[in-house]
Amino acid sequence: MPAQTPVVDVEYEQPAGPTCVTRHAWARVPPEPSPTERDALKDRIRHLLKARDAVMVSHYYVHPDLQDLAEETGGLVSDSLEMARFGRDHPAQTLLVSGVRFMGETSKILSPHKRVLMPDLDATCSLDLGCPEPAFSAFCDQHPDRTVVVYANTSAAVKARADWVVTSSCALEIVRALKDAGHKLLWAPDRHLGGYIQRETGADMVLWNGSCIVHDEFKGFELEALKREHPRAKVLVHPESPADVVALADAVGSTSGILKAARELDATEFIVATDNGMMHKLRSLNPGKVFIEAPTAGNSATCKSCAHCPWMAMNSLMDLARVLETGANEVLVDPALGLRARLPIDRMLAFTQGLKQGQAPGSLVPHFGAA
Ligand code: 13P
Ligand code: SF4
Numbered sequence: 001m002p003a004q005t006p007v008v009d010v011e012y013e014q015p016a017g018p019t020c021v022t023r024h025a026w027a028r029v030p031p032e033p034s035p036t037e038r039d040a041l042k043d044r045i046r047h048l049l050k051a052r053d054a055v056m057v058s059h060y061y062v063h064p065d066l067q068d069l070a071e072e073t074g075g076l077v078s079d080s081l082e083m084a085r086f087g088r089d090h091p092a093q094t095l096l097v098s099g100v101r102f103m104g105e106t107s108k109i110l111s112p113h114k115r116v117l118m119p120d121l122d123a124t125c126s127l128d129l130g131c132p133e134p135a136f137s138a139f140c141d142q143h144p145d146r147t148v149v150v151y152a153n154t155s156a157a158v159k160a161r162a163d164w165v166v167t168s169s170c171a172l173e174i175v176r177a178l179k180d181a182g183h184k185l186l187w188a189p190d191r192h193l194g195g196y197i198q199r200e201t202g203a204d205m206v207l208w209n210g211s212c213i214v215h216d217e218f219k220g221f222e223l224e225a226l227k228r229e230h231p232r233a234k235v236l237v238h239p240e241s242p243a244d245v246v247a248l249a250d251a252v253g254s255t256s257g258i259l260k261a262a263r264e265l266d267a268t269e270f271i272v273a274t275d276n277g278m279m280h281k282l283r284s285l286n287p288g289k290v291f292i293e294a295p296t297a298g299n300s301a302t303c304k305s306c307a308h309c310p311w312m313a314m315n316s317l318m319d320l321a322r323v324l325e326t327g328a329n330e331v332l333v334d335p336a337l338g339l340r341a342r343l344p345i346d347r348m349l350a351f352t353q354g355l356k357q358g359q360a361p362g363s364l365v366p367h368f369g370a371a
Pocket of ligand 2: 125127153214215309312
């Protein structure tokens with residue numbers, strides 16, 4: 001780790017119940033380049049992308065520079081589902097994934113013959129950290145009659161134990177189809193997203209007890225007060241948020257779902273409960289509309305309350321240029337593990353593709369038993 005890069009401690013509470021005991025993590029804060037450095041880095045990256053047959057795939061929460069550069073160079077900015085699909089389908093032989101570790105791993109699992117690079121391999125996620133494979137496998141062993149559905153924000157090893165992988169943009173439809181096909185489910189790791197899906201679908205689910213340190217901090221009580229100050233504002237909420245926040249939403253959705261709602265809802269003012277990296281796209285795609293950050297626990301500006309993922313923040317132009325130049329930070333997944341983890345990801349991609357083509361959800365659930 002470069003000595004000059006500040007490191008922030010990331011404390012988070014693990015709730016009681018079936019979960020790991022991880023309570024501590026850390027993230028690096030890359031220095032912001034000067035305007036001249038920034039232009040030079042962008043030029044270098046544009047050149048290297050062509051020279052290395054590489055394409056950028058960025059998440060909506062990373063630095064605006066990494067979002068804009070991805071789009072400008074023919075890459076993608078999107079939610080985690082479309083990032084996976086785009087990386088798989090794009091002909092470039094190197095995928096440069098800006099986001100967090102599970103996103104790079106998913107790309108590698110879907111494209112084992114491509115080179116997948118990330119600006120910082122230590123960019124992780126509290127959901128992934130809070131769901132280690134040995135404890136998760138033991139949890140699955142306690143519920144052998146249940147179909148195992150895991151959120152994409154997990155390690156390759158956890159995915160390898162799953163029957164289905166879902167993201168927040170397709171979890172509702174997949175769980176509903178599984179419920180209709182008679183499945184009882186084991187869900188991991190996000191208890192808020194799991195609880196939301198359970199309430200919406202009525203599915204029989206046992207939940208792992210993890211959470212996202214960013215969304216967990218949105219507070220229903222403060223949100224109600226903010227709504228009173230902005231009575232015409234519509235509330236857009238990512239379903240990793242607590243139930244009392246979701247209950248106040250006019251639209252609940254993945255990052256791309258939030259963008260769609262901002263475009264389509266009849267309002268000019270919005271309160272947004274998700275990582276504030278999202279504001280860049282919300283504002284640039286909706287000039288004239290006003291986006292207000294939903295309130296978090298306090299004003300102490302720690303990682304827990306600033307509404308910005310400390311691991312998404314680790315992605316920088318400087319590291320992106322460096323890894324393209326040197327080939328460092330390649331994401332590697334054990335091939336046998338990758339093959340096993342690919343099955344539930346492929347099911348998700350086939351399901352969502354089928355839905356887009358107008359197929360009935362029930363016909364997209366293959367007839368296989370619980371894990
Ligand atoms: P999306 O799939 O909605 O992009 O969410 C990914 C994520 O990590 C949200 O915190
Ligand atoms: Fe994980 Fe939350 Fe960061 Fe998304 S915002 S990557 S769920 S810690």
